[in-house]
Amino acid sequence: MADPLEPGSVVDGFRVEERIHSGGMGVIYRVTGRDVPFPMIMKVPRLGPGEPGEAVVTFEVEKMVMAALKGPHVPRFVAAGDLARQAYLVMERVEGRSLAEWNGRGPVPVEEVVRVGVALANALHSLHQQETIHLDLKPSNVILREGGEAVLIDFGLAHHGHYPDLLAEEFRHPMGSSPYLSPEQVLGVRNDLRSDVFSLGVVLYELATDRLPFGAPTTQGGLRKRLWRDPVPPRALVPSLPEWLQEVVLRCLEPRAGDRYASAAQVAFDLAHPDQVVPTERSRRRRRQGLGKRFLKWVRAAGYEEAALPRPSAHLSGAPIVLAAVATAHTNEARNEALRLAVRRLVVAGENTRLACVTVIRPSPEMVGAAPEQAATSQRIRHLVLLRHWAEALRLPPEQISFHVLEAGDPADALLEYARANRVDHVVIGAPPRDVTLGGLLGTVATKVALEAPCTVTVVRQQS
Amino acid sequence: MKLALLADVHANLEALTACLAHAGEQGADAYVFLGDLVGYGADPGPVVDLVAGYREQGAVVVRGNHDHAVVSPSETMNPAAERAVEWTRDRLSTAQRAFLEGLPLTERRGDTLFVHASAEAPAQWIYVSDPTRAARSLSAADATYVYSGHVHEPVLYYAGAGGRPMPFHPTPGVPIPVAPHRRWLAIVGSAGQPRDGNTAACYALVDDAVPSLTFFRVPYDWAAAAAKVRAAGLPESLARRLAHGE
Numbered sequence: 057m058a059d060p061l062e063p064g065s066v067v068d069g070f071r072v073e074e075r076i077h078s079g080g081m082g083v084i085y086r087v088t089g090r091d092v093p094f095p096m097i098m099k100v101p102r103l104g105p106g107e108p109g110e111a112v113v114t115f116e117v118e119k120m121v122m123a124a125l126k127g128p129h130v131p132r133f134v135a136a137g138d139l140a141r142q143a144y145l146v147m148e149r150v151e152g153r154s155l156a157e158w159n160g161r162g163p164v165p166v167e168e169v170v171r172v173g174v175a176l177a178n179a180l181h182s183l184h185q186q187e188t189i190h191l192d193l194k195p196s197n198v199i200l201r202e203g204g205e206a207v208l209i210d211f212g213l214a215h216h217g218h219y220p221d222l223l224a225e226e227f228r229h230p231m232g233s234s235p236y237l238s239p240e241q242v243l244g245v246r247n248d249l250r251s252d253v254f255s256l257g258v259v260l261y262e263l264a265t266d267r268l269p270f271g272a273p274t275t276q277g278g279l280r281k282r283l284w285r286d287p288v289p290p291r292a293l294v295p296s297l298p299e300w301l302q303e304v305v306l307r308c309l310e311p312r313a314g315d316r317y318a319s320a321a322q323v324a325f326d327l328a329h330p331d332q333v334v335p336t337e338r339s340r341r342r343r344r345q346g347l348g349k350r351f352l353k354w355v356r357a358a359g360y361e362e363a364a365l366p367r368p369s370a371h372l373s374g375a376p377i378v379l380a381a382v383a384t385a386h387t388n389e390a391r392n393e394a395l396r397l398a399v400r401r402l403v404v405a406g407e408n409t410r411l412a413c414v415t416v417i418r419p420s421p422e423m424v425g426a427a428p429e430q431a432a433t434s435q436r437i438r439h440l441v442l443l444r445h446w447a448e449a450l451r452l453p454p455e456q457i458s459f460h461v462l463e464a465g466d467p468a469d470a471l472l473e474y475a476r477a478n479r480v481d482h483v484v485i486g487a488p489p490r491d492v493t494l495g496g497l498l499g500t501v502a503t504k505v506a507l508e509a510p511c512t513v514t515v516v517r518q519q520s
Numbered sequence: 521m522k523l524a525l526l527a528d529v530h531a532n533l534e535a536l537t538a539c540l541a542h543a544g545e546q547g548a549d550a551y552v553f554l555g556d557l558v559g560y561g562a563d564p565g566p567v568v569d570l571v572a573g574y575r576e577q578g579a580v581v582v583r584g585n586h587d588h589a590v591v592s593p594s595e596t597m598n599p600a601a602e603r604a605v606e607w608t609r610d611r612l613s614t615a616q617r618a619f620l621e622g623l624p625l626t627e628r629r630g631d632t633l634f635v636h637a638s639a640e641a642p643a644q645w646i647y648v649s650d651p652t653r654a655a656r657s658l659s660a661a662d663a664t665y666v667y668s669g670h671v672h673e674p675v676l677y678y679a680g681a682g683g684r685p686m687p688f689h690p691t692p693g694v695p696i697p698v699a700p701h702r703r704w705l706a707i708v709g710s711a712g713q714p715r716d717g718n719t720a721a722c723y724a725l726v727d728d729a730v731p732s733l734t735f736f737r738v739p740y741d742w743a744a745a746a747a748k749v750r751a752a753g754l755p756e757s758l759a760r761r762l763a764h765g766e
Contacts, residue, residue, distance in 0.1 A: 109681065120697055139701065219696055220678045220688040367691075 060100045067142055081111045092134055095149040113222050114212030115143055120219055121211040125186055129179035129207055150207045155198035163294050164263045170327050173260050175206035177324035181479055184249045184368045187217035193255035194236045215246045217367035235268045239283045239311045249368045250313040253320055257308025265293040283311050289341040300330045303339035318375035318408035321479040332458035375408035376481035381471055384415040384442040391486050392446055394518035398484050405452050413443045414460045416467035436461045468504035476510050483509050487517035522547050523726040525708045527554035527669025531561030532712030535721040538740035539711050546725055554669040555584025555636030560713055560758050562748035564608045568616045583623035584636040585645040591621040600755040631664040647671055654685040654705050666705040673716045674709030674735050678702055695732040719765035
């Protein structure tokens with residue numbers, strides 16, 4: 057195969073330097089020029105007779121999607137060349153390590169699985185919030201920056217809710233890497249963001265066990281197995297894995313999209329709060345399921361039908377993470393009730409919303425003599441009990457609700473940091489008392505949170 | 521060039537002027553009216569005059585089935601439409617009727633065909649309501665781009681090497697790249713009588729420098745348009761439709 061460009065040549069102001077990678081679909085070069093302040097690569101697809109027909113369409117898709125994406129979890133888009141003249145894509149060269157380097161190194165320690173899993177889930181969520189579903193998530197398409205942030209690359213198979221799906225029109229066969237394809241992708245469905253949640257589950261499984269949950273089948277029949285055959289439970293392979301992690305991984309790998317996490321942000325949330333993961337049968341599973349259950353799943357799979365799906369952003373709006381800031385240190389039943397009423401309007405039992413009940417307490421003071429740790433623990437438990445009691449009247453199922461006691465000197469900072477780290481979509485917080493002067497008002501917790509939060513904030517005032 | 525596409529105005533002057541103002545703000549410098557200037561609404565005369573003015577300045581105007589029915593009484597339609605057609609006929613001047621009578625069924629500009637319904641048989645007013653009908657219209661049109669109305673909900677069919685067009689429901693205000701190595705059939709949606717549950721008027725804008733196609737929804741004073749329909753003694757269902765957008 058001849059390379060499409062010669063090193064040293066200049067294309068639209070970009071000087072082509074050395075070749076970095078050459079694959080079936082195209083070639084990647086390092087490029088310089090146009091006064092761009094960061095390192096760049098140029099992807100050039102292999103087009104023309106004898107080359108795969110998919111190369112044209114995946115090029116068009118990647119060009120369309122990359123031009124629309126923003127943020128730290130995708131390479132910065134610089135320029136694109138026209139199909140009719142010279143097709144190319146120029147983008148940021150992301151510095152970091154490919155997740156593929158982890159492959160075949162044996163099971164990764166749990167803390168590492170969690171760290172990478174959270175980074176990856178956050179990157180996916182950022183993509184989903186921008187109407188995009190990656191649909192080709194695998195370790196070689198993930199770069200981890202030095203700071204730990206995950207960057208997703210290669211959008212040739214992606215789906216963007218704002219644009220016609222060019223791949224769905226031209227190709228009926230499932231596209232992507234067989235170990236990571238979701239069951240619905242196997243059936244040709246390309247518009248469900250929970251497909252990425254499934255692939256995330258495969259990556260987590262692979263990191264934790266060094267095995268692929270569904271192997272690497274090469275036939276359509278082999279691919280379809282994942283519609284009804286559940287994988288070997290991770291703990292059967294690596295007994296030291298915690299049950300909660302098996303719960304998270306197997307929930308991502310549910311064959312029916314509706315049984316998985318509703319969003320990647322919810323996966324990140326559970327990975328970051330193991331003590332809040334509600335164990336089900338999944339966490340206790342020791343072996344694959346029996347024939348009866350498999351048969352039932354197979355029947356379901358045979359009747360799998362594509363449902364009309366909302367755009368990614370519309371789906372996510374039905375699966376938000378809501379933070380209720382409950383001031384457990386100040387008992388005021390009227391205030392608590394007002395807060396509950398506001399939360400009840402946002403979080404309905406049985407829906408995909410998650411509620412995180414959070415309180416902030418002062419760090420326990422150094423105590424003379426008595427065991428300080430014991431005192432700190434009992435203080436935490438006291439506030440946890442108050443939090444749980446506050447939430448009881450909401451009557452939410454345990455998998456929809458979690459409780460968090462934060463210790464911090466500045467409650468507003470603690471709440472803001474929590475909201476940022478956990479991709480919270482909506483904060484509900486009590487209003488400052490009415491008799492606070494305007495000058496004092498600016499210093500209150502609610503005011504600071506409302507001003508600085510990365511999301512919507514509802515400030516609740518009880519009416520008297 | 522930025523080309524504004526308006527279809528199914530249906531004698532709704534409020535919707536038409538709102539879309540034209542919006543298109544002007546977007547930098548539109550050419551206009552196409554994809555048929556059904558009249559029928560249903562209470563302002564057939566003013567709408568025809570306004571559009572005739574645009575045509576004098578180079579706009580393309582093609583004939584719709586309602587325009588046709590007003591000048592050829594044989595056309596059969598549903599009862600409410602029929603009443604509106606008769607009512608419309610009496611309100612138009614000889615010159616306005618002659619304008620409608622002189623409208624072509626299709627217009628071609630380079631690789632683009634403008635037609636009210638299906639290019640397969642423009643005078644049969646076939647609804648392009650599924651991929652099969654879209655495929656037939658595209659194939660008969662022998663064009664890269666086919667712009668139509670008749671069906672009131674906006675939709676974009678696209679066809680590449682796969683051959684069978686796929687429907688895409690556009691997000692208002694988002695430019696969609698429409699590369700010329702595929703074929704595209706856009707139904708721009710009704711300006712004067714939206715039917716997808718959204719009261720806002722539909723129109724679309726082509727930017728041929730990219731090339732891209734943007735579908736827009738423009739809120740307009742439907743209450744005033746509905747009041748005129750009632751005052752004219754036209755069927756109540758036609759006024760209600762504007763209030764509900766369906």
